[in-house]
Amino acid sequence: MAAEIFEEKLTCAICLGLYRDPVTLPCGHNFCGVCIKDSVTRLGRECPECRELVPDCAALRRNVALSNVVELVQAAKWEPKPRPGAQPGALTELGPAACCPRHGRPLDLFCRTEGICVCSACTVFECRLHELALLEDERQEREAQLKATLETTVQQAARAKAELQKLQQRSSQIQSSACNLASMVSSKFSCLLRALETRQASALKAIEEAKTEQLVKAQVGEQQLQDHLEALARHDCKVQNLLGQPDDRTFLQESQLLAPPEPLRPLTPLQWNEDQQLGDLKKLLSQLDDLVLEEGAHPRVPAEAADLGPMEAPVPVAPVPSPVCPLRRDLWQNYRNLTFDPDSANRHLHLSCQNRKVRHRREPRDQASPNSFDLWQVQCTESFQAGRHYWEVRVSSHSVTLGVAYPELERNKQGTHIDNIGRGPSSWGLCLQEGGSQAWHNGEAKKLPAVSGRLLGMDLDLASGHLAFYSLEPQIQHLYTFHAIFTQPLYPVFWLLEGRTLALCHRPGSQEDTSEPN
Incomplete structure (x- = not known):
């Protein structure tokens, strides 16, 4: 007692x-x-x-x-008291006590051979020939190993996140590309003979199947990356908890059982080739019209096209508004068919389709009008001074500018700008770029999101003083509206980068009697 x-x-x-x-x-x-x-x-x-x-x-x-x-x-x-059932001379595993159960001395050493904590007396008898280390030294070594493992998992997580981001971007590109291809194929086949409808459905099905196959692979890859990230996160949490464990014995026991996640297995690469998807279509349609698969072109093919030889490129036609789009149907009440003014076209801009289509080429035309733009610009023959007017254009790609201008718009290049639409007080323009768009007027620009659709509409209301721009594909979307008091006739004007094509879409039977002569 x-x-x-x-x-x-x-x-x-x-x-x-x-x-x-x-x-x-x-x-x-x-x-x-x-x-x-x-x-x-x-x-x-x-x-x-x-x-x-x-x-x-x-x-x-x-x-x-x-x-x-x-x-x-x-x-x-x-005193040496063996546990019940223990073999004589056998070492006892580390328990909740802080002293050796055989010798009663502090457990201040770690036997690396046996993987247990021992006292100084154990080193004389049971662990005499074993590899020993101080608890603090063993913990420091184990901590260094775990920290190195933690750094490796952090690097693996960073690489996995980067791969996941690339995979998601690639999936988005495939989805956008597939949507554009499907839209283009639909617009081409809608103008051909009924006999080609079966081929149209087959092409769309092939694109959809190819898209689905690649997106399934992308989803599998995303799930693989997500699972790997979750495994890394769980391992990191365990390591952090273990590093914060104050008890050396518990730390050493649990650290032996902790293993890092397996490395990330290689992902299945996504295969997507637009040319391969359209290869059969190019062969089929090349005999009908060399512009059928031209980017941005939506020709109107007559029923007799299958029996004709080489023919002139047809005039682009504005697609009929969808019944579920009341805004576009309202805009069509003031539709105007426009034509380009050949005298205003820059030497690198080549007109076709009865001056309703323009393409920027590196080779200049032989002659240029004294009234032509020094910049890569062209304006329309029609001008508007009163009333409300709406027209649509189809562009082949980004790096084009749409707008309206007074007759006084400068023809000569001034300053460092490659176009002058919206650079001064006499013009208003919307510039479409790859990473975004900009609304320009009087030298000031307002940044806007990127425009993915290639069919665009412009609504000019001179009475209320507004000029609105719309993207019409895949659904109608308002882009920007200028508000101003227009005091002079306004001419539609356009700028194109090299290799770009722009077509004025015509609506048969639209009103044109309110347009002012050039």
């Missing part, structure tokens, strides 16, 4: 174990050095028993006399 009372007096009030490197506070209470430092860090600088302020932990000194008494008690109390 006296021994138990004596041992109780040598028990730390924080860890409830015998003192380890005890220190004495100014208030007279004793605690393990590690315990009181941890208590000050987590709970504040107060004595856990009397709440008196504790000085700087660096000033606390070890109680040598009390440490010697604790060592004597430990040496007198513990």
Whole structure:
């Protein structure tokens, strides 16, 4: 009984174990050095028993006399007592106690051969020829290994995220490309003979199947990357929790069971080739019209086309508005058929289809009119001074500008700009670029999102003073509206980059009697 009372007096009030490197506070209470430092860090600088302020932990000194008494008690109390069922001479696995169950000494060493914590007595007998290390040294080595593993998983996660982003972008490109191809194929076949409808459906089905096949691969790849990221995240969480484990024994036991996730397996590459999707169509339609598969061209093919030889490129026709689009049907009430003014066209702009289509080519025309633009621009013959007017154009790609201008728009190049539509007070323009679009007037630009559709509409209302731009594919979308008081006749004007094509879409039977002569 006296021994138990004596041992109780040598028990730390924080860890409830015998003192380890005890220190004495100014208030007279004793605690393990590690315990009181941890208590000050987590709970504040107060004595856990009397709440008196504790000085700087660096000033606390070890109680040598009390440490010697604790060592004597430990040496007198513990005797080799094997556990029930244990084999004689066998080492006991690390349990909840802080001392060796065979020798009663502190477990301050780690046997790398056996993978357990041992005391100094174990090194003389059972672990005499084993590889040993201090607990702190073993933990530092294990921590370094885990940190290196953590860095590797972080790098793998970054690479996986980059691959996921590329895969998602590629999937979006495939979806957009497939949508454009399907729209183009539909518009081509809608003008051909009924006998070609079967071929149209076959082409669309092939594109859809190819798109579905690639997108399925993309989804599988996305799921693989997501699963890998989740596995990396779970492993990182376990590593972080393990690095924060204060108990050395628990840390060493769990660290042996923790393994990093398997490396990411190679992803199946996505295969998408637009030329391959359209290869059969090109062969089939090349004999009918060399412009059938030209980017941005939507010709009107007569019923007799299959029996004709070479013929002139037909005039682009405005697609009929969908019954579910009341806005576009309202705009069509003021539809105007336009034509380009050949005298205004730059030498690099070549007109065709009765001056309703223009293409920018590197080779200039032999002659140029004195009234032509020095810039890559062309304006229409028609001008508008009153009323409301609407027209549609089809562009082959980005890097084109649509707008209207007064007759005084400069023909000569001034400044560093490659076009002058919207650069001054006498013109208004919408510039379509690959990464976005811009609305220009009087030298000021307003940035707008990118325009994916190639069929565009312009609504000019001189009475209310507004000029609105619309994207009509795949559905109608308002792009921007200028508000101004127009005081002079307005001419539609356009700018094209090299290789681009622009066509004025005509609506048969539309009103043109309100347009002013050039």
